[in-house]
Amino acid sequence: MNRWASRAAAAAAIILTAGFSGAALAQAGYPDKPIRLIVPFPPGGGTDILGRIVSDKLSTTLGWKVVVENKAGAGGTVGLDAAAKAKPDGYTLVIAQTSNLSIAPSIMSGLPYDPVKDFSPVRLIASVPLAIVVGVNSPIKSMGDLVAAAKANPGKLLFASPGNATVAHLAGEYFQKIAGVKYTHVPYKGTGQALPDVISGRASFFVASIESATAQVKAGQLRAIAVTSLKRAPQWPDVPTVAESGYPGFEAITWFGVAVPAGTPAPIIARLDAEVSKVLDAPDVKERLNGKADVGPAEFAALIKSDHDKWASVVKEAGIKVN
Amino acid sequence: MDVLSNLALGFGVALTLKNLTYCFVGVFLGTLIGVLPGIGPLVTIAMLLPITFGLDPVSSLIMLAGIFYGAQYGGSTTAILVNMPGEVSSAVTAIDGYQMARQGRAGPALATAAIASFVAGIISTLLVAFFGPLVGKWALEFGAAEYFSLMLMGLVFSAVLAHGDLVKSLAMVVVGLMLGIVGTDVTSGLPRFSFGVVELLDGVGFTVVAVGLFAVAEIVQNLARTEKVEVFTKDVKNLMPTWADIKAITMPTLRGTALGSFFGALPGITASVAAFSAYMLEKKLAKDPSRFGKGAIEGVAAPEAANNAAAQTHFIPTLTLGIPASAVMALMLGALTMQGIQPGPQVMTSRPELFWGLVASMFVGNVLLLLLNLPLVGLWARLTQVPYRWLFPAILMFAAVGNFSLNNSAMDVYLCAAVGVLGYVFAKLDCQPAPLILGYVLGPMLEENLRRALLMSEGSFAVFVTRPISLAFLLVTALILLAMIVPTLRRGRERALEEGDAG
Numbered sequence: 001m002n003r004w005a006s007r008a009a010a011a012a013a014i015i016l017t018a019g020f021s022g023a024a025l026a027q028a029g030y031p032d033k034p035i036r037l038i039v040p041f042p043p044g045g046g047t048d049i050l051g052r053i054v055s056d057k058l059s060t061t062l063g064w065k066v067v068v069e070n071k072a073g074a075g076g077t078v079g080l081d082a083a084a085k086a087k088p089d090g091y092t093l094v095i096a097q098t099s100n101l102s103i104a105p106s107i108m109s110g111l112p113y114d115p116v117k118d119f120s121p122v123r124l125i126a127s128v129p130l131a132i133v134v135g136v137n138s139p140i141k142s143m144g145d146l147v148a149a150a151k152a153n154p155g156k157l158l159f160a161s162p163g164n165a166t167v168a169h170l171a172g173e174y175f176q177k178i179a180g181v182k183y184t185h186v187p188y189k190g191t192g193q194a195l196p197d198v199i200s201g202r203a204s205f206f207v208a209s210i211e212s213a214t215a216q217v218k219a220g221q222l223r224a225i226a227v228t229s230l231k232r233a234p235q236w237p238d239v240p241t242v243a244e245s246g247y248p249g250f251e252a253i254t255w256f257g258v259a260v261p262a263g264t265p266a267p268i269i270a271r272l273d274a275e276v277s278k279v280l281d282a283p284d285v286k287e288r289l290n291g292k293a294d295v296g297p298a299e300f301a302a303l304i305k306s307d308h309d310k311w312a313s314v315v316k317e318a319g320i321k322v323n
Numbered sequence: 324m325d326v327l328s329n330l331a332l333g334f335g336v337a338l339t340l341k342n343l344t345y346c347f348v349g350v351f352l353g354t355l356i357g358v359l360p361g362i363g364p365l366v367t368i369a370m371l372l373p374i375t376f377g378l379d380p381v382s383s384l385i386m387l388a389g390i391f392y393g394a395q396y397g398g399s400t401t402a403i404l405v406n407m408p409g410e411v412s413s414a415v416t417a418i419d420g421y422q423m424a425r426q427g428r429a430g431p432a433l434a435t436a437a438i439a440s441f442v443a444g445i446i447s448t449l450l451v452a453f454f455g456p457l458v459g460k461w462a463l464e465f466g467a468a469e470y471f472s473l474m475l476m477g478l479v480f481s482a483v484l485a486h487g488d489l490v491k492s493l494a495m496v497v498v499g500l501m502l503g504i505v506g507t508d509v510t511s512g513l514p515r516f517s518f519g520v521v522e523l524l525d526g527v528g529f530t531v532v533a534v535g536l537f538a539v540a541e542i543v544q545n546l547a548r549t550e551k552v553e554v555f556t557k558d559v560k561n562l563m564p565t566w567a568d569i570k571a572i573t574m575p576t577l578r579g580t581a582l583g584s585f586f587g588a589l590p591g592i593t594a595s596v597a598a599f600s601a602y603m604l605e606k607k608l609a610k611d612p613s614r615f616g617k618g619a620i621e622g623v624a625a626p627e628a629a630n631n632a633a634a635q636t637h638f639i640p641t642l643t644l645g646i647p648a649s650a651v652m653a654l655m656l657g658a659l660t661m662q663g664i665q666p667g668p669q670v671m672t673s674r675p676e677l678f679w680g681l682v683a684s685m686f687v688g689n690v691l692l693l694l695l696n697l698p699l700v701g702l703w704a705r706l707t708q709v710p711y712r713w714l715f716p717a718i719l720m721f722a723a724v725g726n727f728s729l730n731n732s733a734m735d736v737y738l739c740a741a742v743g744v745l746g747y748v749f750a751k752l753d754c755q756p757a758p759l760i761l762g763y764v765l766g767p768m769l770e771e772n773l774r775r776a777l778l779m780s781e782g783s784f785a786v787f788v789t790r791p792i793s794l795a796f797l798l799v800t801a802l803i804l805l806a807m808i809v810p811t812l813r814r815g816r817e818r819a820l821e822e823g824d825a826g
Contacts, residue, residue, distance in 0.1 A: 042650070043365060043369025043654075046657075048369060071731050072730045073525050074522070074524035110519055163509070164510075164511070165512050184778065184779075184781075186779055187509055187512070195646045200464065202779065211660070215645030215656075221644075
């Protein structure tokens with residue numbers, strides 16, 4: 001008897017909640033089936049972890065069924081393309097980042113999607129500054145030293161980056177332009193391969209996400225000389241920004257956000273925005289996302305636009321090849 | 324003695340009931356996913372990552388590591404039984420292991436793989452324990468020039484891999500090189516041979532190539548035979564290796580372990596390179612190299628030992644330097660970071676129970692894997708008794724599912740089918756797939772490091788001979804070339820003399 005009673009109560013509760021949220025929502029009953037969250041990178045990377053945090057929270061706190069689908073390929077292009085062509089009914093979300101929405105149009109001539117026309121931004125979820133690091137035995141101790149060394153030997157300094165056309169690469173090119181110096185770009189396949197060369201001093205300096213260099217900086221193998229955000233990074237309060245090192249306004253960040261295919265009904269976007277925002281406010285999520293950047297659709301769209309313009313001019317002036 | 328007391332601390336951590344359980348869960352899952360192609364340790368660890376947040380860091384690391392090296396054991400099973408490498412690194416095992424299975428020696432082949440993996444696992448874990456930090460520092464010395472010279476040595480060595488026609492082998496290496504450079508070029512960022520297909524920008528995946536070339540092509544060949552020939556012999560010999568087998572695999576296992584430990588400690592090299600090198604070395608040392616490719620038991624023992632040794636020493640750069648040697652290692656570092664532990668050189672001193680607990684758990688895990696795998700040998704071997712008409716659709720299905728699940732991409736399945744057709748054509752032309760795989764694996768690394776070394780030296784080739792480690796590799800390469808050319812020359816001269824005498 002007891003079991004029946006509790007089941008009946010549970011059923012009633014479900015019906016009641018469903019009724020309430022149905023009344024509150026213009027799109028009655030959303031979501032009434034599983035939502036897929038496209039992660040355009042393989043399992044395990046930073047983007048994937050972000051995607052899993054969001055899907056996990058939406059599923060456990062709201063009882064939604066959010067399924068992560070890793071559709072990796074071509075630096076995210078394959079996954080973004082799949083999202084762009086999905087039905088705009090609120091059941092397909094995608095985690096997009098700077099390179100997909102703001103850089104890709106400038107470097108890929110055959111980009112199969114249009115970052116502005118094909119997507120509606122929902123919410124920015126994280127923003128990660130880059131670090132400029134050198135080997136601990138390097139004579140370079142500040143951005144001033146770096147510029148002086150580059151000026152003394154034009155083209156001789158070796159600038160390591162985790163890959164061509166990454167935010168880190170463009171940040172290095174951007175700095176060349178702003179500081180009026182010249183160094184040689186050495187691209188690697190990710191940070192893992194670049195670290196030994198930077199630690200041992202074979203490469204002069206390295207631009208990469210803060211996370212990828214934190215361990216070595218703590219262990220005294222690398223020295224951080226600057227971060228690329230406008231404000232100092234909370235993880236590294238002692239490391240100056242490039243902006244405060246004499247280049248005001250210099251900013252290069254990798255951001256991540258949730259987007260949906262263009263044409264998704266506005267009430268659904270608003271609901272998703274509200275729920276994702278709640279996810280980001282959860283204390284355990286806040287703790288894990290060090291560089292939280294919680295802004296809604298309008299500001300997110302503005303960021304996509306301003307970063308697009310910035311990186312397009314860097315790509316053009318640095319003569320980075322368009323494929 | 325310091326190491327011994329540290330190990331004692333480690334075993335204290337690893338042998339608690341809780342950690343033993345996680346270790347078992349890890350290696351068991353690893354074995355399972357190793358058997359399935361496509362579903363590799365990377366995907367599994369990524370999916371389990373959220374679960375591990377609730378565990379304490381040591382337990383989660385022990386479990387995740389178990390999945391990783393457990394997969395090296397499991398990967399050989401399908402490679403041997405049905406010519407389908409479950410893991411990247413077991414492609415080499417397939418060459419001779421599958422032939423052994425066809426001759427009714429699936430049992431000894433599987434047992435050899437398990438035993439070789441076990442021996443390698445134990446020895447290389449000892450290396451990690453005693454020399455980890457030292458080796459870690461040494462690995463930092465490897466830059467683009469060193470990697471290039473090492474790869475060049477490997478490629479020259481691979482001329483040994485050829486059995487049969489040398490020209491055909493070279494042609495296959497070139498086809499492999501070409502397949503390998505499909506996709507976005509690391510140095511310039513430009514796409515090559517991608518024909519405007521977005522899915523090709525990342526190149527042709529290893530699973531696609533290995534499964535297509537080995538498993539799919541083999542099925543097509545078997546089905547093409549019109550006469551009624553059983554693929555597997557019905558007469559299954561003993562399940563366990565004989566005493567003669569054990570003697571035959573002892574040295575290859577030890578040599579494979581040495582090579583695997585070396586390559587595993589270098590962050591810039593994949594485990595498949597270790598397996599290939601071990602195989603090539605055995606073939607070079609064998610009294611009768613023609614047995615290789617036709618079911619030589621050394622051809623199973625050496626690469627399996629190399630695989631597993633590399634899987635253990637892969638932890639050296641990860642744990643002692645905080646440098647991820649592969650995507651799986653990057654994931655483990657991520658898991659640690661999420662637990663609030665900053666991986667890196669200081670972990671060994673600040674959290675000794677973590678480092679030594681993991682090292683001790685590797686010993687435990689390797690014993691568990693042996694206990695898990697040996698009894699299964701009989702069961703697996705019976706799979707070869709399944710009529711082929713039931714077996715091949717199942718193999719094809721797993722091949723398709725595995726390839727699809729890598730990127731959730733149908734393109735990979737089509738590509739695998741296309742490579743399968745290519746593999747069939749190669750088989751008809753009597754061209755071996757092994758040199759192709761080698762070119763495919765080494766080619767892109769060789770090119771990338773050559774160009775990076777020259778970029779960093781401003782175009783000066785001197786960098787390859789002024790850096791001592793690089794110079795050493797080049798000298799060894801020259802020696803190998805001489806050792807190969809001189810006998811040929813002498814034989815040529817003798818033949819000329821004989822002909823002169825006769826005439």
